[in-house]
Amino acid sequence: MSALLEVKNISKHFGKDTKALSDVSFSVQEGEFVSIIGPSGAGKSTLLRCINRMVDPTSGEVLFEDANLVELKKKELKMTRTKIGMIFQHYNLVNRLSVIENTLHGVLGKKSVIAGALGLYNQQEKERAVELLKILGLEDHIYKRADQLSGGQKQRVGIARALIQDPHMMLCDEPIASLDPNSAKIIMDHLQNISRTMGITVLVNLHQVDVALKYSDKIIGVNGGKVVFNGVPEEITKEDIQRIYGSEAEDLIFDIGGIHAS
Ligand SMILES: Nc1ncnc2c1ncn2[C@@H]1O[C@H](COP(=O)(O)OP(=O)(O)O)[C@@H](O)[C@H]1O
Numbered sequence: 318m319s320a321l322l323e324v325k326n327i328s329k330h331f332g333k334d335t336k337a338l339s340d341v342s343f344s345v346q347e348g349e350f351v352s353i354i355g356p357s358g359a360g361k362s363t364l365l366r367c368i369n370r371m372v373d374p375t376s377g378e379v380l381f382e383d384a385n386l387v388e389l390k391k392k393e394l395k396m397t398r399t400k401i402g403m404i405f406q407h408y409n410l411v412n413r414l415s416v417i418e419n420t421l422h423g424v425l426g427k428k429s430v431i432a433g434a435l436g437l438y439n440q441q442e443k444e445r446a447v448e449l450l451k452i453l454g455l456e457d458h459i460y461k462r463a464d465q466l467s468g469g470q471k472q473r474v475g476i477a478r479a480l481i482q483d484p485h486m487m488l489c490d491e492p493i494a495s496l497d498p499n500s501a502k503i504i505m506d507h508l509q510n511i512s513r514t515m516g517i518t519v520l521v522n523l524h525q526v527d528v529a530l531k532y533s534d535k536i537i538g539v540n541g542g543k544v545v546f547n548g549v550p551e552e553i554t555k556e557d558i559q560r561i562y563g564s565e566a567e568d569l570i571f572d573i574g575g576i577h578a579s
């Protein structure tokens with residue numbers, strides 16, 4: 318395995334006082350499933366946004382497939398972003414459009430503005446969209462409007478829209494934070510399948526430590542904009558959880574005991 322992504326000494330300051338990230342470094346191997354955990358305000362979203370440059374870091378490097386994303390100009394950045402799929406807590410679908418139209422939106426990054434605006438998708442793209450929607454268990458919903466779906470179904474459309482880009486890596490910002498436990502499990506199982514059978518690297522922000530322990534090859538714990546843990550789930554300790562979650566840790570340690578004992 319070789320590193321697909323290397324985050325090197327990333328800092329992000331908002332104004333004078335907010336240090337959202339301070340000297341964050343870690344690497345992600347090809348095909349790895351990595352969770353970033355930490356309390357609200359830890360800097361998880363800012364970190365993902367710095368990786369795909371939705372936010373420009375104040376300093377540091379983001380090496381992805383040997384390019385430093387921080388230095389890329391607009392056009393190169395657009396090309397590179399097609400290799401990085403994003404999924405969001407609130408799905409970011411277009412409500413009035415159908416499931417398949419939302420899925421096809423994922424290929425817009427590779428098209429001219431005019432072809433995209435006219436909805437000019439070729440047969441191959443449409444077939445791929447249907448294929449992905451079947452993999453995600455949405456074959457009965459292909460022509461429904463997005464706003465007729467449940468939260469879990471919407472998130473699966475979000476995943477299909479990311480996969481149709483043929484990404485090498487998926488960045489997922491709290492993909493299950495708005496879902497009930499059952500729907501959350503379905504989403505996490507799909508993300509695991511994507512990493513294991515499609516070989517796509519998955520980097521996911523999670524609030525829930527028990528979910529991270531269950532699914533991750535590696536966990537990165539963030540608190541106050543700093544990496545305070547970087548290791549495999551098996552080696553995380555109560556002290557680590559305390560360092561990551563601070564005062565929120567009490568409620569979580571019970572879960573850990575359960576997981577490590579099982
Ligand atoms: N656009 C922004 N402008 C100013 N401050 C921001 C902005 N985005 C995030 N922050 C601040 O950066 C810190 C980290 O936020 P965030 O990355 O959203 O954390 P998390 O996703 O872990 O909850 C917080 O203090 C937050 O208020």
Ligand SMILES: [Mg+2]
Binds near residue numbers: 361362363491
């Ligand atoms: Mg966040």
